[in-house]
Amino acid sequence: MNQAEWNTFYDRYMERRMFHLGSKKIFSVLRLKSLAKLYTYFELFFLRRLVFPSVEYVVTTRCSLRCRDCSNYIPYIPPGNHYTATLDDFKKDVSNFLCGVDGINLFGILGGEPLLNKELPAIMEYACGEKRIKHVLITTNGTQMISPELLAVLKKYRNKCSVAISNYTANKELSSILKSWDIKKLLQQHGISCGIDENLSWVQTNKFQDMKRSEDELKAHFKSCDSFAYSILRGRLYVCPLASSFAALKLYESKPSDYIDLTTACTSQDFIDFLKNDCWSACNFCTTSRTEQVKVQPAIQWPVAPYLQKEENN
Ligand code: SF4
Numbered sequence: 593m594n595q596a597e598w599n600t601f602y603d604r605y606m607e608r609r610m611f612h613l614g615s616k617k618i619f620s621v622l623r624l625k626s627l628a629k630l631y632t633y634f635e636l637f638f639l640r641r642l643v644f645p646s647v648e649y650v651v652t653t654r655c656s657l658r659c660r661d662c663s664n665y666i667p668y669i670p671p672g673n674h675y676t677a678t679l680d681d682f683k684k685d686v687s688n689f690l691c692g693v694d695g696i697n698l699f700g701i702l703g704g705e706p707l708l709n710k711e712l713p714a715i716m717e718y719a720c721g722e723k724r725i726k727h728v729l730i731t732t733n734g735t736q737m738i739s740p741e742l743l744a745v746l747k748k749y750r751n752k753c754s755v756a757i758s759n760y761t762a763n764k765e766l767s768s769i770l771k772s773w774d775i776k777k778l779l780q781q782h783g784i785s786c787g788i789d790e791n792l793s794w795v796q797t798n799k800f801q802d803m804k805r806s807e808d809e810l811k812a813h814f815k816s817c818d819s820f821a822y823s824i825l826r827g828r829l830y831v832c833p834l835a836s837s838f839a840a841l842k843l844y845e846s847k848p849s850d851y852i853d854l855t856t857a858c859t860s861q862d863f864i865d866f867l868k869n870d871c872w873s874a875c876n877f878c879t880t881s882r883t884e885q886v887k888v889q890p891a892i893q894w895p896v897a898p899y900l901q902k903e904e905n906n
Contacts, residue, residue, distance in 0.1 A: 597868035605867045606632055608645040608820070612697055641694040642860050648700035648833055649685070650825040651715060652676040653840055655704040656735040657766075658894045661797045664837045666704055668800075670899040673840050674704075675826050679711045683718055685827055685854040686725075692858030695724040700731060700821060702833070707736035713745050720749035728753040733891075734760060734772030734788075738779065746784045754785035759792040760891035796886040798879040800838065810875045816882060817875070827855045829866070835874035844873045 593601065613628035635641045653674045658667040677685075690696075699719055706712060707730075719728045728749070734757045738746070746753055757772045772788055779786040805813060822829055825836040828851040839846055850873050852862050894901075 593868055596870065600870040601864070601868040603815075605642075605645075606636075609635075609643060612645055640860075642692075642863055643695040643697060644693050644822070644863070646698040646700070646821045647689075647696050647829070648702045648821045648823045649682070649719075650675075650677070650702055650704070650823065650833075650836055651682070651706045651709040651712060652704045653825070653837075654708050655733070656708065656769075657705070657733055657760075657891060658897055659890075660892045660894050661794050661888055661890075663794075663797060664833045665797070665800060665841065666837065667894055668898050669837070669840050673842065675840065676709055677711075677715070677826075679714045679718070681827065682711075682715050685824055686719065686722065688854045688857050689824070689829065689852075690722070690724050692852075692860050692863050693724075695726065697726050698821075699725045699728045701728060702731050702823075703733075705733050705736060706730055707732050707738070707742070713739065713741040716742065716745045716749070716753065720745065720752050726752075729756060730754075731756045731758065732775070733758045734770050734775060735766075737771050738775055743778070743782060743784075746779070747782050750782070750784050754787070755779055757786060757788045758890070759788045759790065762792075762889050763891045763893070765893065766891060792890050793887050794890040796888045798881070800834075800841075800843065800877040800879055802843075803876055803879070805876050807871055810871050813875045813878065814870055814872060817878075817880070818882065824854065828852065829854055831866075831869075831872050831874065834878055834880070835872060838874045838877050843877050847873060850874065 609632045610628045613631055653666060653669050654676060655666050701716070701719065709715065716728065716730070719725055730753070732755060746755070757775055759772060760766050761770060761772060776786055776788055819832040819834070821833060822831060823833040823836040825840060828839070830836045830839065830851050835850070838844060849869055852858055852866050
């Protein structure tokens with residue numbers, strides 16, 4: 593690994609692993625966070641263990657809402673490009689992923705709206721039953737009630753999973769379809785960890801566009817990016833949820849270095865190469881700004897799906 597590659601690997605893996613370990617009781621109680629740093633090096637170079645900090649799996653790109661400021665641009669995906677993972681897809685992707693890493697700290701189940709995937713109970717059973725996954729978190733928009741089958745799985749694995757319910761109640765137009773508080777009550781009755789952010793705020797999204805960035809500009813944009821989670825869609829691991837969405841939107845032709853193919857067994861070298869990469873095709877379409885952020889009410893709806901609108905209205 594050259595210096596630039598090591599710097600990227602350090603930012604994207606070592607620091608995140610240290611952060612995670614540093615938050616563990618054993619390290620924080622002893623107030624010895626530097627131990628977490630030592631352990632991260634020991635774990636990687638001596639034990640040869642690679643533990644992924646955070647991965648999101650898109651179980652469906654379909655959604656029951658069409659939020660104007662959806663950070664992943666889901667409403668822009670036209671019907672022909674939508675994807676819903678089957679249980680077999682999910683098992684194959686996760687088992688091939690885990691051939692190359694020793695564990696995953698946080699495994700997010702996302703959509704679109706994940707509860708629209710009919711196989712979600714079986715998907716959760718598989719994810720929670722996998723010992724190398726430490727915690728499974730479903731994020732739902734609160735429009736779909738938890739089915740008895742899903743509730744049974746969540747109850748069975750309540751020490752290992754939780755549900756984040758997006759709080760869109762500030763948008764009164766959605767009050768007739770939101771079940772957020774009923775979902776929370778049901779989960780709490782069964783001792784399942786869940787949360788609703790009382791003060792949820794969103795930032796306005798700028799529409800993606802071809803920024804025509806040079807290689808140096810792509811690298812600089814990526815370097816300033818604090819996107820934490822990697823994202824799996826259609827059997828591929830992408831650098832972030834936006835990269836997944838841009839692929840679903842077919843904005844760019846992915847190069848082999850833009851993703852890890854999860855349709856075959858992965859190796860730890862695949863992940864090391866991935867984590868040291870500092871130039872991604874997806875970053876050319878990313879208009880996310882860390883400095884100019886306008887706060888907006890969460891979940892303002894598009895009156896018509898944006899892919900049906902004329903370009904000048906988007
Ligand atoms: S597209 Fe690139 S810059 Fe934008 S969030 Fe993803 S990794 Fe970060």
